[in-house]
Amino acid sequence: MENTSTSSVTTTSVGVRYGILTGIASVIISLVLYATNLEQSPVRWISMLVLAGGIVLAHQLFKQHNNGFMSYGQGLGIGAVVGAVSGLISGVYTFIYSQFINPDFLSIALNKARADMEARGNLSDEQIEQGLQMSAKFMDGPFLYIGAILGTLFFAFLFALVISAFTKHKRPEFE
Template identity: 40%
Template sequence: MASSNVSYQSVAIKYGILVGLAHIIYFVLMWIFGLLEVIELSFISGLFLVIGIIVAISRFKQLRGGMLHYLQGLGIGATVGVVSSVILALFLMLFLGVFRTGYLENLQASALFPEGLSMLSLFIITIIYGTVPGLLIGFIAMQWFKRRDHQMPGQM
């Protein structure tokens, strides 16, 4: 059943929260298994962002009866990226303040982050690392979803 009242923001926020929770679960699993020192593994969580954005765009298109404007898809990508990265950034601030105060030094020692990394800059970098790829993933996904002949599974 198609609903023209569904906003892309509500769908994007829902999936942004789910992606943010997936990032946190993955981070906690890395901590449990002692893999936090392998900073490069944290970038695997980018797959959660890709999957979340594609599923969010697909769900929005399905809810709107196949109608999807290009900028709505870009907005979904950016919004999922922002929401999920803000959730992860807030979690990292809590984690660094309570559980693992030395983790910031590990990030500073890696070549992926600046030497003078502070809590505030990590917070901002985390949000940027989620927002920019979110917009780019939305742009790439819309190259497929914008096609008129694109059909959702189960549609004729």
Template identity: 40%
Template structure:
């Protein structure tokens, strides 16, 4: 009987690679001031999806070509958690230690986008930004980063696993 590949080691490997890729891309976005640009920040989802596909594909290969949806989702959640810890920790360190002015830049970009909408008054914009600043503490930023990564990872890995699954033939 063959041993199953270790989901923990694969999650650490691909979560680490994905996390580092997210750190590099985040650094690029911070440097060019593109954190408020939704088109540029959407590429993060592509990076996560690629990391999950590669991790799930390696698991399937090591598992004799077989993959269940549960195995894929479990591996995807762990992979996303590892990459979320890495990228969230970096984001907190970057915005609190390396360049604290990034938060203000992002708020200014968000304010400019909100001002473009004609249906919002200045008071509503100020109130919305005040509420969003309450959620920008390093602890909450780290926690929401990890939880968001896991949620996205579970959803993506569910889709990826459904596409990549292969059932074993009936052994009896």
């Protein structure tokens, strides 16, 4: 008698696997951007492409182990887990980077923000100072790390909403 069943993987196991891989890839990209002084350039958004690619690859693996089937809800779940795990890794990396590797991270970011606001020329010095004070509150302490985690989760869920619509393949009802 032949065994025709395939090994079944869960949405969580696939999400965790690709969340770890996506998180590590994002950290590596971030380190390269910091080493090349491109962390404030538009190139930094490449990590979002990595996140979207991680979700697509996770969907492919899930479908591969489930006879090609994946519901829309399963796709959303996988994307959310990928985002949560990747965001957790990003949050830990952000903490280590800003506390130990580059403790001047906050002042560098605020100086860049000041230069950008002054270059626009439509804000007074008082408005610039007020904006920088508000930014400093959210970039210091736990807000920075929680923001990294929640931001990654938010974007992963948005990506999963769209990607799952294309990668889903519902199991026939009368199978």
